[in-house]
Amino acid sequence: MAASPARPLRRLPVEPLTREAFRPFGDVIAASGAPDHWANGGAAEVFRDRAVLDVEAEGGRPCVSIVRAAPSRLPLQIRLMERHPIGSQAFAPLGAGAWLIVAAPAGPLDSRAIRAFAAAPNQGVNYRRGVWHHPLIALGQVSDFLVIDRAGDGENLTIESLPEPLEILALE
Amino acid sequence: MAASPARPLRRLPVEPLTREAFRPFGDVIAASGAPDHWANGGAAEVFRDRAVLDVEAEGGRPCVSIVRAAPSRLPLQIRLMERHPIGSQAFAPLGAGAWLIVAAPAGPLDSRAIRAFAAAPNQGVNYRRGVWHHPLIALGQVSDFLVIDRAGDGENLTIESLPEPLEILALE
Numbered sequence: 549m550a551a552s553p554a555r556p557l558r559r560l561p562v563e564p565l566t567r568e569a570f571r572p573f574g575d576v577i578a579a580s581g582a583p584d585h586w587a588n589g590g591a592a593e594v595f596r597d598r599a600v601l602d603v604e605a606e607g608g609r610p611c612v613s614i615v616r617a618a619p620s621r622l623p624l625q626i627r628l629m630e631r632h633p634i635g636s637q638a639f640a641p642l643g644a645g646a647w648l649i650v651a652a653p654a655g656p657l658d659s660r661a662i663r664a665f666a667a668a669p670n671q672g673v674n675y676r677r678g679v680w681h682h683p684l685i686a687l688g689q690v691s692d693f694l695v696i697d698r699a700g701d702g703e704n705l706t707i708e709s710l711p712e713p714l715e716i717l718a719l720e
Numbered sequence: 721m722a723a724s725p726a727r728p729l730r731r732l733p734v735e736p737l738t739r740e741a742f743r744p745f746g747d748v749i750a751a752s753g754a755p756d757h758w759a760n761g762g763a764a765e766v767f768r769d770r771a772v773l774d775v776e777a778e779g780g781r782p783c784v785s786i787v788r789a790a791p792s793r794l795p796l797q798i799r800l801m802e803r804h805p806i807g808s809q810a811f812a813p814l815g816a817g818a819w820l821i822v823a824a825p826a827g828p829l830d831s832r833a834i835r836a837f838a839a840a841p842n843q844g845v846n847y848r849r850g851v852w853h854h855p856l857i858a859l860g861q862v863s864d865f866l867v868i869d870r871a872g873d874g875e876n877l878t879i880e881s882l883p884e885p886l887e888i889l890a891l892e
Binding site: 577578579583587588589591592593594595596597598599601610611612613614615616617618638640641642643644668669670671672674683684692694696699 | 749750751755759760761763764765766767768769770771773782783784785786787788789790810812813814815816840841842843844846855856864866868871
């Protein structure tokens with residue numbers, strides 16, 4: 549019996565990263581809207597308190613790290629997702645280019661609910677505790693990201709493979 | 721009586737930002753040395769726990785903000801310094817260029833102890849509680865910085881003018 553031809557992978561479209569679009573997953577850490585106040589004699593606009601850190605469960609504390617990520621190339625297959633059941637996790641690019649965010653709501657992983665967002669070099673995100681996300685996707689160059697997550701005892705990582713991969717073809 | 725000619729300002733040399741050089745003032749938040757571990761199947765190097773957050777005095781909590789700073793031009797006069805007596809304060813550049821850090825040890829402000837550091841676009845710093853520092857100095861372009869500092873009640877800002885300005889002429 550002849551093998552059936554390979555079915556094309558489901559394509560995951562890429563949306564612009566905005567606070568509204570990302571609300572189901574957490575916070576966008578970026579200057580947006582009106583500043584909350586000015587500082588430095590008017591030379592600086594302050595956008596205050598842009599991420600809800602949730603890292604103190606089970607004796608945890610906030611931890612600031614750098615992750616240096618090798619770049620991914622498009623098209624890119626999304627084969628697995630991870631989550632941190634007892635802590636939020638924030639990423640912000642330092643001197644990097646555009647980067648990609650792939651997320652799905654907390655709860656049982658539903659691959660139909662996975663969404664992808666293109667972030668600018670001055671946009672970070674904070675994944676809410678338990679929100680599914682793909683490991684860091686840097687584009688174009690080796691990129692450093694500042695990470696704010698939870699340090700402490702307890703099992704804080706779940707990884708799950710998708711029943712079948714999704715494919716990101718391009719940034720739009 | 722003729723006015724005496726103006727005395728030139730004391731020049732503040734600019735040093736490269738390294739963990740060792742910055743130790744009197746706090747932490748450099750950057751990839752340096754060997755990574756603490758690898759992640760994402762080897763695609764990411766993790767430099768873990770690079771800043772000591774000290775924000776819980778007097779009921780404080782960590783607060784993540786964005787500050788958008790207008791660029792400064794060289795030569796630049798340093799006329800004042802500030803400190804946060806009850807909390808650390810971290811800055812990391814998002815999609816920005818090089819930036820300048822000017823700091824002096826905690827305690828009574830000694831303008832002879834002020835030092836300046838040139839930071840790369842992938843280097844952040846965390847000022848230890850009480851360490852004197854100049855307001856953000858972005859170079860070349862409007863620049864966004866992620867800030868991790870203390871939110872909460874209490875007086876957490878002191879500003880002091882220098883007896884006479886210092887001058888930064890160039891990045892080296």
